[in-house]
Amino acid sequence: MPRNCSSGPFWGRIFQHFSVHRGDTTRTMDTLSSLFRTIHLDSERFETVHTAVENVGGDFGEYDIIKVTLINFRHDHNREFKQVSV
16 A cells, blocks of 8 residues: 555455454454554564574574574563464
């Protein structure tokens, strides 16, 4: 979406799709937007932790790197990262 466009119509479509397919009538556009903002911020934080874990080096597989990243995310942010599980 171009930066000079309003995000209102975009979030309106997201809200309509979410309401129809999830059947959730308790959410408003503001709460849905807040949820996606939280997911976005957590994803950026996860990426930062993941990069730090990868940069430690060693002969670790991706499973171990993700597992350590999840542990470190929980330690650093005092909560679980819910978008990934191992």
